[in-house]
Amino acid sequence: MATLLEVSGVSVTFDGYKAIRNLSFSIGEAEMRAIIGPNGAGKTTFMDIVTGKTSPDEGRVIWGEKSVNLLKMNEARIAQAGIGRKFQRPTVFEDQTVHANLLMALKNPRPSFACLFYRPSTRDLDRVAQLADEVGLSDALMRMSGELSHGQKQWLEIGMLLAQEPRLLLVDEPAAGMTLAEREHTTDLLKEAAKTRAVVVVEHDMEFVRRLECKVTVLHEGSVLAEGSLDHVTANPKVIEVYLGR
Amino acid sequence: MRRSFIARNPSILVFLACLALFTLAITLMSEATGAGLISTSFVKTLGKTLCLCLVAVAMDLVWGYCGILSLGHFAFFGLGGYMVGMWLMYARTEIIVAGSLANAPLPPTPAEISDAIGSQIFGVVGSSDFPLIWSFAHSFWAQMALVVIVPGLLALVFGWLAFRSRVTGVYLSILTQAMTLALSLYLFQNESGLRGNNGLSGLQNLPGVGAGQDAVSMWFFWGSALALALGYVICAWVVSGKFGSVVRGIRDDEARVRFLGYSVEGYKLFIFTFTAVIAAIAGALYYPQAGIINPGEVAPIASIYLAVWVAIGGRGRLYGAVIGAALVSLVSTWFTGGLVPSIRLGFYTVDWVDWWLVLLGLSFVLVTLFAPKGIGGLVDLITDRIAPNRHGADYGPDKGALREGEGRK
Numbered sequence: 001m002a003t004l005l006e007v008s009g010v011s012v013t014f015d016g017y018k019a020i021r022n023l024s025f026s027i028g029e030a031e032m033r034a035i036i037g038p039n040g041a042g043k044t045t046f047m048d049i050v051t052g053k054t055s056p057d058e059g060r061v062i063w064g065e066k067s068v069n070l071l072k073m074n075e076a077r078i079a080q081a082g083i084g085r086k087f088q089r090p091t092v093f094e095d096q097t098v099h100a101n102l103l104m105a106l107k108n109p110r111p112s113f114a115c116l117f118y119r120p121s122t123r124d125l126d127r128v129a130q131l132a133d134e135v136g137l138s139d140a141l142m143r144m145s146g147e148l149s150h151g152q153k154q155w156l157e158i159g160m161l162l163a164q165e166p167r168l169l170l171v172d173e174p175a176a177g178m179t180l181a182e183r184e185h186t187t188d189l190l191k192e193a194a195k196t197r198a199v200v201v202v203e204h205d206m207e208f209v210r211r212l213e214c215k216v217t218v219l220h221e222g223s224v225l226a227e228g229s230l231d232h233v234t235a236n237p238k239v240i241e242v243y244l245g246r
Numbered sequence: 247m248r249r250s251f252i253a254r255n256p257s258i259l260v261f262l263a264c265l266a267l268f269t270l271a272i273t274l275m276s277e278a279t280g281a282g283l284i285s286t287s288f289v290k291t292l293g294k295t296l297c298l299c300l301v302a303v304a305m306d307l308v309w310g311y312c313g314i315l316s317l318g319h320f321a322f323f324g325l326g327g328y329m330v331g332m333w334l335m336y337a338r339t340e341i342i343v344a345g346s347l348a349n350a351p352l353p354p355t356p357a358e359i360s361d362a363i364g365s366q367i368f369g370v371v372g373s374s375d376f377p378l379i380w381s382f383a384h385s386f387w388a389q390m391a392l393v394v395i396v397p398g399l400l401a402l403v404f405g406w407l408a409f410r411s412r413v414t415g416v417y418l419s420i421l422t423q424a425m426t427l428a429l430s431l432y433l434f435q436n437e438s439g440l441r442g443n444n445g446l447s448g449l450q451n452l453p454g455v456g457a458g459q460d461a462v463s464m465w466f467f468w469g470s471a472l473a474l475a476l477g478y479v480i481c482a483w484v485v486s487g488k489f490g491s492v493v494r495g496i497r498d499d500e501a502r503v504r505f506l507g508y509s510v511e512g513y514k515l516f517i518f519t520f521t522a523v524i525a526a527i528a529g530a531l532y533y534p535q536a537g538i539i540n541p542g543e544v545a546p547i548a549s550i551y552l553a554v555w556v557a558i559g560g561r562g563r564l565y566g567a568v569i570g571a572a573l574v575s576l577v578s579t580w581f582t583g584g585l586v587p588s589i590r591l592g593f594y595t596v597d598w599v600d601w602w603l604v605l606l607g608l609s610f611v612l613v614t615l616f617a618p619k620g621i622g623g624l625v626d627l628i629t630d631r632i633a634p635n636r637h638g639a640d641y642g643p644d645k646g647a648l649r650e651g652e653g654r655k
Contacts, residue, residue, distance in 0.1 A: 079507035116489040
């Protein structure tokens with residue numbers, strides 16, 4: 001399988017603290033990957049680097065079959081290139097409707113003039129309805145997204161992510177604060193998405209990771225400690241010591 | 247789901263109807279076109295107020311919708327005024343000079359006419375040469391184009407520098423204050439070529455127009471009303487639809503918009519420049535009614551007043567900005583005009599000309615603390631009462647109205 005994203009030898013230092021040390025990571029085109037690790041392992045910083053929020057001190061981040069250097073691009077360009085990100089805390093535009101949120105995320109030309117004269121086509125409206133249905137928000141399309149429950153906001157954000165039609169989804173703790181039933185729905189959504197694109201899930205919850213049934217990367221102190229199936233990594237003595245043993 | 251622009255924004259029709267009624271009422275009461283119930287100077291005050299409403303709409307767009315607290319939009323307003331003032335002064339002086347030179351024994355050469363106009367205009371600053379920036383002052387159309395081009399270009403360059411460095415929040419506000427202060431200080435210099443602290447004067451006299459001020463004031467009143475109506479509709483159109491969604495998204499969560507793939511800088515620059523142009527057009531209509539423009543008009547405090555109007559009227563709703571600007575500037579005229587009787591406390595006399603600013607500051611603080619929706623927020627009470635089943639209410643901030651929206655699906 002062709003490599004979609006390749007991170008190699010990346011290091012970041014914040015005020016003398018090495019958040020990421022010589023991290024290397026790669027993911028294929030239609031692959032699900034879970035990243036686990038204790039607090040401060042550098043999971044969120046890793047996402048910040050890939051999405052352009054933080055620039056590393058050294059290392060390379062290479063994207064796609066044309067091997068584009070992501071470090072030279074800003075956040076908006078990286079998002080346009082096909083990397084979507086879901087934040088730990090649900091971040092949707094709360095004073096706008098679910099419909100407006102999804103329509104804004106829909107893959108369409110992004111420049112200001114194109115957006116100014118944009119009128120939703122029937123195809124776009126159908127797509128929004130379909131996405132809302134997928135994430136279980138069909139009945140809430142015209143509600144202000146600020147009114148939604150925590151779990152619904154998480155789904156709306158996943159829906160917005162899917163609307164962007166990214167080739168790589170970076171998902172930060174999607175199950176945080178969800179009920180069991182909501183978690184199951186979220187697992188299904190992510191598994192479905194991973195059939196056609198790469199999905200990277202950062203998660204604390206082992207049960208959730210187990211349900212994803214995918215390869216696991218364990219981060220510790222800013223670099224990869226172990227990689228493999230969940231059973232494989234949880235049997236690793238180093239992993240038990242730094243993470244599971246706690 | 248896909249309703250027309252007006253159907254999605256019923257407040258536009260209400261606003262236009264109110265504006266039309268107001269214009270008609272003033273027309274019927276004025277000296278030139280009606281019963282003569284109100285004075286020409288009051289018509290001018292109202293016309294100027296309409297221009298202030300227009301610049302407040304622009305301010306609401308940039309601050310209330312896009313979240314950029316620009317405290318420098320009066321710089322663009324003033325520049326628009328200067329641009330139109332240059333043509334008015336030049337053309338009018340030209341007519342006077344041509345008239346006086348026509349009696350000379352030899353017909354004057356173009357150079358002589360130009361010199362005479364120059365010494366008329368720049369005599370007060372001890373000069374008679376036309377500075378380079380007056381190159382287009384003889385041409386009406388060129389100067390009208392400059393009304394849009396000069397402030398637009400300033401906003402474009404300033405905004406590009408500020409936004410690409412990701413200057414936001416209070417730092418951007420300070421930067422815009424610095425810009426308007428710098429412009430004001432520059433214009434105060436005689437070398438700026440715009441007559442220093444004298445400014446441009448006599449702007450109320452339209453060159454080549456025989457009609458009296460009572461008629462001219464009505465023309466400008468109508469022009470201002472039309473500009474406000476057009477500006478309002480265009481701004482409402484800009485903030486409706488997906489562009490508006492993105493802009494409001496930028497106001498609420500700029501980083502999130504970036505991760506959706508939108509270039510936040512481009513959108514901010516668009517809004518900043520667009521509103522600067524609206525402000526400039528408002529200024530170009532305002533100063534011929536005021537009759538005079540001087541560098542004090544672009545002093546930093548003017549732009550702060552603008553933000554105060556929008557805050558009192560209600561940020562994030564265009565009619566709120568109009569209400570705020572109209573109310574505060576008219577009340578301000580009333581108080582500072584010495585029409586309000588002083589309060590004698592025996593030991594101290596409260597003179598409203600001085601104390602008005604205290605009152606304004608106090609009401610600004612009170613509105614910010616206790617009624618963040620401003621005066622425009624009162625409209626929510628009315629719309630709820632009249633139409634609890636209004637389907638458009640899904641755009642409103644009230645919880646009750648939102649549930650109606652839910653059911654509509």
